[in-house]
Amino acid sequence: MLLGSTDATSTSHSADGIFGTSTSHCVGGTFTSHCTDVYDCTALKEVKCPHESLGNNGVSAKEAHWKRTLRLLFDMKNPAHLPKNKLMASTQGWSSLHMAADLGYVELVKFFMSADVDVNRDVSIGSSGTALAFAAENWGFTDDDNDSYKEIVRLMVEYEHTSIENLVISGGAVLGFQPIAADLILSKAQSRGFDPEAGIDPEKGYDPEWGDDDIDTQKLARSRYKKWLARQEATKEAERLKPEVEAKKKADAEARKSAEDKMEQQRKDALEKKLADEEAARIANEKDTPKYI
Numbered sequence: 001m002l003l004g005s006t007d008a009t010s011t012s013h014s015a016d017g018i019f020g021t022s023t024s025h026c027v028g029g030t031f032t033s034h035c036t037d038v039y040d041c042t043a044l045k046e047v048k049c050p051h052e053s054l055g056n057n058g059v060s061a062k063e064a065h066w067k068r069t070l071r072l073l074f075d076m077k078n079p080a081h082l083p084k085n086k087l088m089a090s091t092q093g094w095s096s097l098h099m100a101a102d103l104g105y106v107e108l109v110k111f112f113m114s115a116d117v118d119v120n121r122d123v124s125i126g127s128s129g130t131a132l133a134f135a136a137e138n139w140g141f142t143d144d145d146n147d148s149y150k151e152i153v154r155l156m157v158e159y160e161h162t163s164i165e166n167l168v169i170s171g172g173a174v175l176g177f178q179p180i181a182a183d184l185i186l187s188k189a190q191s192r193g194f195d196p197e198a199g200i201d202p203e204k205g206y207d208p209e210w211g212d213d214d215i216d217t218q219k220l221a222r223s224r225y226k227k228w229l230a231r232q233e234a235t236k237e238a239e240r241l242k243p244e245v246e247a248k249k250k251a252d253a254e255a256r257k258s259a260e261d262k263m264e265q266q267r268k269d270a271l272e273k274k275l276a277d278e279e280a281a282r283i284a285n286e287k288d289t290p291k292y293i
Contacts, residue, residue: 067115093123101131101156104138104148109155119156120166128173128217130166132156132185136174139181153181157188164194165210169217172224186228196222196229 085091085102097117100108109131113119123129135152156162171185199207206215 093129095121095123095131097121097131098123098129098134101152102134102138104135104141104152106148106151106155109135109152113155113159116161119159119161120163122166122169128169128221130170130173132162132166133170133173136170136178136181136185139174139178150181153184157185164189164192167192168194168196168225169221171228172221175224175228182228186225189225190229190232194225196225 083091083099085094085099091099091102094102095117097109097112097119098121100112119131121130132153135149135156138149139147139153141147141149157167167185167189171182171189175182175186199209201208204215206218210218
């Protein structure tokens, strides 16, 4: 939690959390910081004094400082193997947003998003370790359409600061086992104009703007997006051709029925002719047979 006095000339603030404690001092409107933990609190020195005047859009200094403090806490990665996630796996390197998304805590996710934390951080190399992917993996955890995981996915998909890279990587990560969530996520990337071929450096074979940390994941995500896109286009084409296909099916059924009716009529005609011939033969036979009195 945030602690501090209201003295405008010299104020001390501390942020405590499971990742360590950092202390900063406000003197003359500027923060200096001293981290008391082995894990570096890198950004406190960038935080301005909470006694500054109203900022942009009428955001109070108190609210702005609170948001900054949340972002600082968010930026501290979990250095330990505890706590475990719901599957009892290590959460090392996770942020508080990753934990909230993985556990389905909607209000906490909203809380962190309201502080403008970075929703695009990926904590996993070789797969997707985004908060969006963590929530999407649990899509349909219950049958309720307002399931907390579904709500988190929808929130993050519509969030203006969710990057296209995040959408493509997260959607691709769950494409194989959560197709509904993947459709929602990747459709958003498509609506925002994502082109899997755009931005690719012809020599490097990947988009440098997405970073160089995990090129294989980037390539895999784009490949999965292309597969999804091809499937979507095939579905659209099938929908476009559906009236024509239905009309052909109807015509084929009618032709089949007409042929069956014709065969049935031919069978009846043949039977009637046979009976008529037999009756004519019987009558002729009777005429040719002598009658004795």
